[in-house]
Amino acid sequence: MIRIIITDDQQLMRDGLKTILSLTKEIEVVGTASNGAEALEAAKREKPDLVLMDIRMPGVDGVEGTRLIREHLPETKVLILTTFNDSDLIFDALNEGASGYLLKDMPAEMIVQAIMTVQAGGVVLPPDLTAQVFAELKRRTEGQGEAASSSASLISLPLQIPEGLTEREMEVLKQLGYGLSNREIGELLFISEGTVKNHVSNLITKLGLRDRTQAAIFAVRHGITTFDT
Missing domain, CATH: 1.10.10.10 (Winged helix-like DNA-binding domain superfamily/Winged helix DNA-binding domain)
Structure with a gap:
């Protein structure tokens, strides 16, 4: 059984994902949260295997939420929920220890498979978006020149x-x-x-x-x- 927490600032999204994922016998939704801070508190309480984390949220967003969870609960994996417009934030979330990302409009079975992949030790990098994400890495590296190596936003x-x-x-x-x-x-x-x-x-x-x-x-x-x- 994979124990997960769903984090999204939209209640409709949280409830929808909870309903869908609860239909999968291998997955148990043990909590929900509306931002990264709430996700951390829920994760400390429930000790989940994985946190499904929206990336754009008010207050503590998914990037900071990922950092906090990976810092305080290193055994808990984080899988980012995102859109095609978030390549810069996706890169930052990977930098903070996320095990990959998936698009919000993916079919339910693909979301379930992504959760299974991460739990099995894999990394979820959708090909259609990954090229865009790493183009962001290249842009940052080339644009910042010598300063890039000292930038906190770049992976060392x-x-x-x-x-x-x-x-x-x-x-x-x-x-x-x-x-x-x-x-x-x-x-x-x-x-x-x-x-x-x-x-x-x-x-x-x-x-x-x-x-x-x-x-x-x-x-x-x-x-x-x-x-x-």
């Missing part, structure tokens, strides 16, 4: 791909950039899920990154993973 990532990555690790890194779970990567590369997990752990250590979300961003930033535009 190595500027060069370090030596020592094996060919298989590079293949796994590429698929991380597409947001695939360990199981999906294993099926694609014909290796076990446990082997993929070991490769991911080695990648994160070798690249000096925080988690697989940063690894996915690294893959796109360095052209290891590419998207058609």
Whole structure:
């Protein structure tokens, strides 16, 4: 059972998502919140597996809410709810530790699948929007020049791909950039899920990154993973 909290400033959205997700036997909605501050309090109380977080909310928005939850409850994952117009905020939410994002107008079954993917250790990066999000990363980096490396809004990532990555690790890194779970990567590369997990752990250590979300961003930033535009 995946225990989740739904966070959105619109009650209709909260109630609708709760109704839809409660129909899935693997998911239990243990609370709702209208902004990031309320989400943190609910998460402290309920200790959920995942917080479904709207990104634009009055008061404490989804970016700050993600930061607070990841800081106080590092075992709780955050999945962002967004629209096509939020690429700058999505990037900031990833920076704060979100495990990905999905569009509010996605079909219910895709939202359920996204929750399952994140709970299984995957990263949710919808291809149609991911290219736009990482275009924002490129714009910020190029626009700020030398100041970019010290900007709090930019993820601190190595500027060069370090030596020592094996060919298989590079293949796994590429698929991380597409947001695939360990199981999906294993099926694609014909290796076990446990082997993929070991490769991911080695990648994160070798690249000096925080988690697989940063690894996915690294893959796109360095052209290891590419998207058609």
